[in-house]
Amino acid sequence: MNRFDYVRPATVPEAVAAASAPGAAFLAAGTNLLDLMKGGVARPSRLIDLGRLPGLDEIESLPDGGVRIGALVRNADLAHHPEFARRFPAVAEALLSGASPQLRNAATVGGNLLQRTRCAYFYDTASACNKRAPGSGCDARGGENRLHAVLGWSEHCIATHPSDFCVPLAALDAAVEIEGAAGRREVPLEAFHRLPGDAPERESVLAPGELITAVRLPGEAAEFAAHARYVKLRERTSYAFAVVSAAAALRLDGERIAEARIALGGVALKPWRARAAEAALAGARPGADAFRRAAEAALADAKPSGDNGFKIELARRIVVRALTLAAAGTPGRVPALPASPFAPTSGAAPHA
Amino acid sequence: MSLSITLTINGAERTVALDDPRVTLLDLLRERLDLTGTKKGCDRGQCGACTVLIDGRRVNACLALAVSHDGADILTIEGLARGGELHPVQAAFIAHDGFQCGFCTLGQIMSAVGLIAEGQAGDDPERVREGMSGNLCRCGAYAGITEAVLDAQRVLNEAGREQAA
Numbered sequence: 001m002n003r004f005d006y007v008r009p010a011t012v013p014e015a016v017a018a019a020s021a022p023g024a025a026f027l028a029a030g031t032n033l034l035d036l037m038k039g040g041v042a043r044p045s046r047l048i049d050l051g052r053l054p055g056l057d058e059i060e061s062l063p064d065g066g067v068r069i070g071a072l073v074r075n076a077d078l079a080h081h082p083e084f085a086r087r088f089p090a091v092a093e094a095l096l097s098g099a100s101p102q103l104r105n106a107a108t109v110g111g112n113l114l115q116r117t118r119c120a121y122f123y124d125t126a127s128a129c130n131k132r133a134p135g136s137g138c139d140a141r142g143g144e145n146r147l148h149a150v151l152g153w154s155e156h157c158i159a160t161h162p163s164d165f166c167v168p169l170a171a172l173d174a175a176v177e178i179e180g181a182a183g184r185r186e187v188p189l190e191a192f193h194r195l196p197g198d199a200p201e202r203e204s205v206l207a208p209g210e211l212i213t214a215v216r217l218p219g220e221a222a223e224f225a226a227h228a229r230y231v232k233l234r235e236r237t238s239y240a241f242a243v244v245s246a247a248a249a250l251r252l253d254g255e256r257i258a259e260a261r262i263a264l265g266g267v268a269l270k271p272w273r274a275r276a277a278e279a280a281l282a283g284a285r286p287g288a289d290a291f292r293r294a295a296e297a298a299l300a301d302a303k304p305s306g307d308n309g310f311k312i313e314l315a316r317r318i319v320v321r322a323l324t325l326a327a328a329g330t331p332g333r334v335p336a337l338p339a340s341p342f343a344p345t346s347g348a349a350p351h352a
Numbered sequence: 353m354s355l356s357i358t359l360t361i362n363g364a365e366r367t368v369a370l371d372d373p374r375v376t377l378l379d380l381l382r383e384r385l386d387l388t389g390t391k392k393g394c395d396r397g398q399c400g401a402c403t404v405l406i407d408g409r410r411v412n413a414c415l416a417l418a419v420s421h422d423g424a425d426i427l428t429i430e431g432l433a434r435g436g437e438l439h440p441v442q443a444a445f446i447a448h449d450g451f452q453c454g455f456c457t458l459g460q461i462m463s464a465v466g467l468i469a470e471g472q473a474g475d476d477p478e479r480v481r482e483g484m485s486g487n488l489c490r491c492g493a494y495a496g497i498t499e500a501v502l503d504a505q506r507v508l509n510e511a512g513r514e515q516a517a
C-alpha cells in the first residue's frame with residue numbers, strides 16, 4: 001500500500017474541500033478501496049475518511065412515500081430495516097445476495113455504488129488495462145473474459161459493474177444526491193455510471209471531489225412491493241459476484257401487467273435498465289410467453305465481447321426466472337438463500 | 353505523522369500511538385498488541401479468518417483501517433471465554449467437531465457470535481449456512497460448524513430466557 005495523508009473531516013463541506021486536492025479519495029468502510037490499495041491498483045495520496053460525517057447514516061421516509069438513504073448507511077442495516085424491506089423487497093434481497101455478512105455490516109451505500117470492476121486484469125498491475133492505466137490497452141480482450149460484458153462495451157473496455165444493490169435501484173428509478181464545491185445536484189441512478197466508450201477510466205458522472213450524500217427511491221417504487229424479486233446466478237451458492245443477475249418488479253391490474261420494471265446486473269459496466277423489455281410487458285398477461293418476449297427484447301442488442309456468448313442466453317433465462325418469481329408474489333421474508341436461482345419455491349433445501 | 357487512537361479491546365482500554373495510518377485493525381491486533389488469535393488468511397476480505405466484532409458487529413479486520421475505528425469497542429477470540437469457562441459457541445465447536453486444522457476456527461466462532469446476536473437465522477440450518485457463508489473452511493468442517501452454531505444458539509437463548517425469568 002502506498003503512503004497517504006489521513007484526513008477525518010467533521011462536516012460535508014470540509015470533506016468536499018479536502019477532496020479537491022489531486023490524488024485525494026474518499027474512504028467509506030474501505031472494503032473495496034483498501035483491497036485495491038493493497039494491490040497497488042489504487043494509489044491515493046490523501047484519504048478522506050467519511051466515517052464521522054454527521055447525518056449521512058439515516059434512513060428517512062419521505063412525504064411522497066419514498067425513502068432517502070444516507071450514503072453512510074451500512075448495507076446490512078438497510079437490508080434488515082423492516083419498513084424498508086417491506087416497501088422495497090427486491091432491493092433488500094439484492095443487498096443480502098451480495099458479499100458476506102461481515103462485509104455487509106461494514107460496506108456503505110455510497111461505497112457500494114462506486115465499487116470498482118472485478119475484471120482480473122484491472123486488479124493485476126502487470127496487465128494492460130485502459131481503466132487503470134488509460135491508453136495501455138485491454139488484456140481482457142483475447143484473455144480470460146467469460147464473465148465480461150455483453151452489453152454496452154467498447155473496444156477499450158469490456159468490464160462489468162459488480163454491484164447487486166444498483167440493479168433494483170436502476171429498475172426502481174432511484175436518484176443519487178451529490179454534493180460538490182459547486183453545490184448540490186442530483187442524478188438518476190440509471191445515468192450515474194458511465195459506459196466505457198473511449199474513456200473507461202471515467203466511471204461515473206461525479207466530478208473530482210464530489211461526494212454522494214444519499215440515494216433516494218420515489219414513492220412509486222413501493223407500488224411494486226407485492227411483486228418484486230432479484231435473481232442472481234453465481235458460480236457458487238453464496239459469497240460470489242453475479243455471473244448474471246436481474247431485478248424484476250410488476251404492478252398488476254387484475255389479470256394484466258400494468259407496469260413492469262426490469263434491470264440486469266453483470267452484463268455491462270453499469271446496471272442495465274431494460275426499457276424495451278418493460279414496454280413489451282405493459283398490458284400483457286403474465287406468463288411464460290410474455291416473459292420470454294420481454295427477455296428477447298432485453299438482450300436484443302447483446303453481443304459477446306469474448307468467450308462469453310453463453311451469458312446472453314443465460315441472461316434471457318434469468319430475466320424470465322425473475323419475472324416468473326415476481327409474478328408469483330414477493331415472499332413474506334427474504335428467502336434463506338437470497339436471490340438464488342436454486343432456492344426452493346417450497347419445501348426442503350435442494351443442496352448440502 | 354503520529355496518530356494516537358484509543359480502543360476498548362476485550363473490555364480493556366488501550367491507547368496506541370500509530371506511526372502510520374496504513375495499519376489495518378488486523379495488523380494492529382496481531383503485530384502490535386500480540387493478539388494473534390485473530391488470523392490472517394487472504395488479507396482481502398475473501399475468507400473471514402480475521403473476523404472480529406466492532407461495536408458488537410462482525411466485520412473483516414483485514415479491510416478496516418485501525419485509525420478509522422478510534423474509540424471503538426473490539427471483541428476478539430481472546431475476550432470470549434469467561435475466566436476458565438468457554439463461551440457457549442466455543443464449547444459447541446468442540447462438542448460438534450466444528451474444525452480440523454483450526455485455522456479458520458476463531459473467525460468461524462466470532463462470526464457465529466455475531467450471527468446469533470443478529471438474530472436473523474433462527475433454527476433454519478439453511479439460514480445458518482448462508483449466515484456463515486463469509487467464513488471459508490479449507491478443511492470442509494461445514495457440517496459440524498452448522499450444528500455447533502445451531503446448538504450454541506439454543507444454549508444462549510435458553511440462558512437468555514432463564515435470565516429474563
Ligand SMILES: Cc1cc2nc3c(=O)[nH]c(=O)nc-3n(C[C@H](O)[C@H](O)[C@H](O)COP(=O)(O)OP(=O)(O)OC[C@H]3O[C@@H](n4cnc5c(N)ncnc54)[C@H](O)[C@@H]3O)c2cc1C
Nearest residue numbers: 028029030031032033098099108110111112114164212397
Ligand atoms: C470478497 C468480496 C466479495 C464481494 N461480493 C460482492 C457482491 O457479491 N455483490 C456486491 O454488490 N458487492 C460485493 N462486494 C463489494 C462490496 O459491496 C463493496 O466493497 C462495498 O459496497 C464498498 O463499500 P465501502 O463502504 O467499503 O466503500 P469503500 O471501499 O470505502 O469505497 C469504494 C469507493 O467508493 C468511493 N466512495 C465511498 N463512499 C463515497 C461517497 N459517499 N461519495 C463519493 N465516493 C465514495 C471511494 O472513494 C472508493 O472509490 C464484495 C467485496 C468483497 C471484498
Ligand code: SF4
Nearest residue numbers: 119129130138157158
Ligand atoms: S476489460 Fe476494462 S477493466 Fe478489464 S482489462 Fe480491459 S480495460 Fe481494464
Ligand code: FES
Nearest residue numbers: 393394395400414
Ligand atoms: S483475512 Fe480478512 S477476510 Fe481473509
Ligand code: FES
Nearest residue numbers: 452454489490491
Ligand atoms: S478447520 Fe481447517 S480451515 Fe477450517
